[in-house]
Amino acid sequence: MPRIARTRGVKGAASMCALTALLYLCARTMLRLAASALARGGVSALTGELLQLLVSIGSFAVPMAFLLSATRLEQADLRLTKPAPWSPVFIVPVFLGVANAGNLLGGLLSVLMGTGASGTQLPENGAALVLGFFVLCAVPAVCEELLFRGAMQGLMRPCGSAAAIFGPALLFALLHGDLVQGLTAFVCAIFLGWLAERTGSILPGMLLHFLNNCLAFLSLYLRQFAPGGAAVWAELFILVGFPLWALWLLYQAWRQGFRWSAGLRPGVDVLSVFTSPAYTVGVLFLLILCIPVG
Numbered sequence: 001m002p003r004i005a006r007t008r009g010v011k012g013a014a015s016m017c018a019l020t021a022l023l024y025l026c027a028r029t030m031l032r033l034a035a036s037a038l039a040r041g042g043v044s045a046l047t048g049e050l051l052q053l054l055v056s057i058g059s060f061a062v063p064m065a066f067l068l069s070a071t072r073l074e075q076a077d078l079r080l081t082k083p084a085p086w087s088p089v090f091i092v093p094v095f096l097g098v099a100n101a102g103n104l105l106g107g108l109l110s111v112l113m114g115t116g117a118s119g120t121q122l123p124e125n126g127a128a129l130v131l132g133f134f135v136l137c138a139v140p141a142v143c144e145e146l147l148f149r150g151a152m153q154g155l156m157r158p159c160g161s162a163a164a165i166f167g168p169a170l171l172f173a174l175l176h177g178d179l180v181q182g183l184t185a186f187v188c189a190i191f192l193g194w195l196a197e198r199t200g201s202i203l204p205g206m207l208l209h210f211l212n213n214c215l216a217f218l219s220l221y222l223r224q225f226a227p228g229g230a231a232v233w234a235e236l237f238i239l240v241g242f243p244l245w246a247l248w249l250l251y252q253a254w255r256q257g258f259r260w261s262a263g264l265r266p267g268v269d270v271l272s273v274f275t276s277p278a279y280t281v282g283v284l285f286l287l288i289l290c291i292p293v294g
Contacts, residue, residue, distance in 0.1 A: 010159040
């Protein structure tokens with residue numbers, strides 16, 4: 001397969017990102033069907049989690065291999081390097097505040113739309129529960145950052161930071177297959193994309209992604225196993241506490257002259273990604289899949 005030249009511009013880069021996103025969707029669907037077929041006769045909780053692990057890793061390995069083989073991406077483009085100095089004391093609570101503000105808004109939209117909450121169930125067995133934590137928290141944090149903020153954003157970086165952040169972020173959000181979840185995913189992806197550009201590394205984003213997944217896992221665990229209203233109070237604290245903390249930190253940063261655009265690479269307008277027919281069609285297709293039926 002011919003390699004795409006870096007000079008091909010935003011159309012070529014956005015098209016490759018869209019094709020990679022659709023390939024990820026196909027790989028995930030096929031692997032899930034295969035796992036369901038293998039588990040049809042009944043498997044243990046541990047085996048079920050092992051199958052989910054294979055699905056998660058395979059879903060990212062296939063599109064990642066395609067993107068690396070079809071483009072001129074190099075290791076440096078993936079930003080798997082030591083980050084420039086950054087402030088976890090500021091960034092971590094601000095990111096969790098942004099993420100949970102999205103969750104809060106998504107929850108309100110879910111109520112208004114009459115859609116139900118996620119039906120994810122955690123295994124009760126100790127070993128299976130530990131593996132489930134790994135599948136739900138660690139694997140997505142590493143693989144999603146590597147594919148979206150690493151490979152896809154690296155492919156679009158020559159077009160400028162704005163397009164490089166926005167293009168993969170929109171695909172990432174729509175691949176969640178749900179408009180409510182996609183809202184939170186989009187704001188998180190924008191923040192993580194900005195952080196990758198600001199620090200020159202996707203490693204801080206992996207950490208933030210992992211921490212956010214851990215909070216989601218904690219909520220699932222408390223809903224399923226905690227007595228009384230422990231889950232409600234914990235979720236209320238997370239959903240309200242982190243956004244308020246983030247607002248206070250952002251206010252302090254604003255008073256000190258903090259600039260979000262510092263260190264970003266100039267380039268084309270964010271909406272220029274839609275000059276790619278493949279990207280536009282891919283986004284519309286994923287958007288249709290997000291619309292609830294019935």
